[in-house]
Amino acid sequence: MLPVPPAKRRVLCLWFPRLAAERFMRREGVADDVPVAVLRDIGNMQVIHSLNPAAEAFGLTPGQPMRDAMAMCPELRTRLANLPREAAFLQVLARWAGKFSPWVRVEGEAGLILDLTGCAHLFGGEEGLARQVEEDCAGFGFTVRLGLADTVGAAWALARFAGRGAGSLRSGDAIDAEARATRSRAAKRRHWERGGAAPKMQLAEVVQAAIAPPGQTRGALAPLPMAALRLDPDVVTGLARVGLRRVEDVMGMPRAALARRFGMQVVRRLDQALGLEPEPVSPAKPADHFAVRLSFPDPIGLEADVLAGIDRLLEPLCEKLRKKGRGARRIRLQAFRTDETSEILEVGLARASNDPDRMRPLLAMKLGDLDVGFGLDVLRLEAVLSEPLQARQHRGHLEASADVAAQMTQDTEIDDLIGRLGARVGLEAITRVHPASSHIPEKGAIVLAAAWSEPCESWPEPELPRPLTLFPPEPVTAAEVPIPPETFKWRGRHLTLAQAVGPERISPEWWLDEPEWRTGVRDYWRVDTKSGDRLWLFYAHGAAKTGGWFCQGDFG
Numbered sequence: 001m002l003p004v005p006p007a008k009r010r011v012l013c014l015w016f017p018r019l020a021a022e023r024f025m026r027r028e029g030v031a032d033d034v035p036v037a038v039l040r041d042i043g044n045m046q047v048i049h050s051l052n053p054a055a056e057a058f059g060l061t062p063g064q065p066m067r068d069a070m071a072m073c074p075e076l077r078t079r080l081a082n083l084p085r086e087a088a089f090l091q092v093l094a095r096w097a098g099k100f101s102p103w104v105r106v107e108g109e110a111g112l113i114l115d116l117t118g119c120a121h122l123f124g125g126e127e128g129l130a131r132q133v134e135e136d137c138a139g140f141g142f143t144v145r146l147g148l149a150d151t152v153g154a155a156w157a158l159a160r161f162a163g164r165g166a167g168s169l170r171s172g173d174a175i176d177a178e179a180r181a182t183r184s185r186a187a188k189r190r191h192w193e194r195g196g197a198a199p200k201m202q203l204a205e206v207v208q209a210a211i212a213p214p215g216q217t218r219g220a221l222a223p224l225p226m227a228a229l230r231l232d233p234d235v236v237t238g239l240a241r242v243g244l245r246r247v248e249d250v251m252g253m254p255r256a257a258l259a260r261r262f263g264m265q266v267v268r269r270l271d272q273a274l275g276l277e278p279e280p281v282s283p284a285k286p287a288d289h290f291a292v293r294l295s296f297p298d299p300i301g302l303e304a305d306v307l308a309g310i311d312r313l314l315e316p317l318c319e320k321l322r323k324k325g326r327g328a329r330r331i332r333l334q335a336f337r338t339d340e341t342s343e344i345l346e347v348g349l350a351r352a353s354n355d356p357d358r359m360r361p362l363l364a365m366k367l368g369d370l371d372v373g374f375g376l377d378v379l380r381l382e383a384v385l386s387e388p389l390q391a392r393q394h395r396g397h398l399e400a401s402a403d404v405a406a407q408m409t410q411d412t413e414i415d416d417l418i419g420r421l422g423a424r425v426g427l428e429a430i431t432r433v434h435p436a437s438s439h440i441p442e443k444g445a446i447v448l449a450a451a452w453s454e455p456c457e458s459w460p461e462p463e464l465p466r467p468l469t470l471f472p473p474e475p476v477t478a479a480e481v482p483i484p485p486e487t488f489k490w491r492g493r494h495l496t497l498a499q500a501v502g503p504e505r506i507s508p509e510w511w512l513d514e515p516e517w518r519t520g521v522r523d524y525w526r527v528d529t530k531s532g533d534r535l536w537l538f539y540a541h542g543a544a545k546t547g548g549w550f551c552q553g554d555f556g
Helices: 019-028 066-072 083-097 125-140 152-161 180-186 203-209 217-221 233-241 255-262 264-274 303-323 356-369 398-425
Strands: 011-015 036-042 045-051 077-080 104-107 111-115 145-149 291-300 326-337 342-353 376-388 431-435 445-449 469-476 487-490 493-506 522-529 534-540 548-554
Touching: 011 125, 011 152, 019 036, 019 045, 019 083, 036 066, 045 066, 083 104, 083 111, 111 152, 125 145, 145 152, 152 217, 152 264, 217 264, 233 255, 233 264, 255 264, 291 303, 303 326, 303 356, 303 376, 326 356, 342 356, 342 376, 342 398, 356 398, 469 487, 469 534
Parallel strands: 036 077
Antiparallel strands: 011 111, 011 145, 036 045, 104 111, 291 376, 326 342, 326 376, 431 445, 469 548, 487 493, 493 522, 522 534, 534 548
16 A cells, blocks of 8 residues: 655635724724724824725725825724734634634734645635635625745735735836837836736636645746735835845845845745745644533522532632643632623632632622522633642651741731732732832832732841831921031921931932932931921932922831
């Protein structure tokens, strides 16, 4: 029995040139004859990011400033681009493309790459598969352009440039700038070769032009413009200036001279498109999904029954988390009512965990907010946010292990307390203070969210004592001399000096421009007054602003 030869590698590229605009039309129910443009902020202006066919009919193009577009089409309907939502929607299209091949990856902002090796015959061949893609996308309401070739680079090029020639990038290339004899010969050319619109191709012709037969990659790439090699625009412009406008212009050139003049990017992209350098299709690993559900034969409505259902769901959910080495940070409970509506409860944990005993009390606290209506028939529990959970290494001897166990128990109790308080007021409202690496008194500590930070093990002691209460500098009426005044006025009170200890000189952070420190270097004094006040005064020597005496703290 003869061995079966391996299947020839075939790659399909799908490009959605109007993805953002058509997604907006689909969501908002905009008619096809309404011109729509999606904008992006580039620099200090808004430019067109995506257009629909109705807007293109007015002569609008991607990259055009909005002010010019509105002048050409006053009835243009615009909206700002939402790039994260578009990326998420492209992942949805990648899941749809999984029906054609298990190897799918996202390419750029509006493209998909599929490795079709051994898959096309399931859809009636490559042309049948291409027609199926066109029909599906037309049903979705999206425009798609496809390219099918032996390599990723060639498929990418055909999807975006199939049927397009190399355009002119210089004004001198226009036929009007040529000599009279050249213009007379050009009159015999077909009208689209003289700058007119090319005749429209039928769907079957477009599909056929975008498919390079096996082994014909070089011939399919040759007439395409240089931008089809996935080069930077500056490189494409540099190549056009020396007359290299089509891919065939660089295919036979010496590689060393080409790389020396225009960089290795041109050589590498050309090798990838021709298959001389491998470029595998590596699909992104699907995100881990942790969820369990429980259906009831009869509706439930008692809080005890709901809690019993949660107990049955927690252990399978935590088992899924343990298998992946992860812990839940946020848990969502979905309760589906018999009237086909649902209630959603969410709780957060101060530390990632896969222990049911730490999740159950938080969910039990929220059950009072659950409206069961006429009864619940389905409960669904999902870990919507999870983190890697590292196992702790215990020390060997018994006494040390007991210390570690006690420390772990103490940390767990603190985390559980933060979680219970967070279920009431929100985890973001619970904060802790950490030391900061700054010698400035008011910048010596930073406030962090308790649920997303570790406790500070040791607080660095300052060389000199700091006041119990620290507040913004308040002016003190006294003689402007760098010696503690015998009498001064602060907060409307006349105080008399009893004792002063200092000075402690603190300089501003010269690499920062802070308005509060424009008074220059400060000399801090611990001042005791005869009335019993213990204050923290400083004398500002004056720099960009007038100096003098100020009070910044109270020792209590």
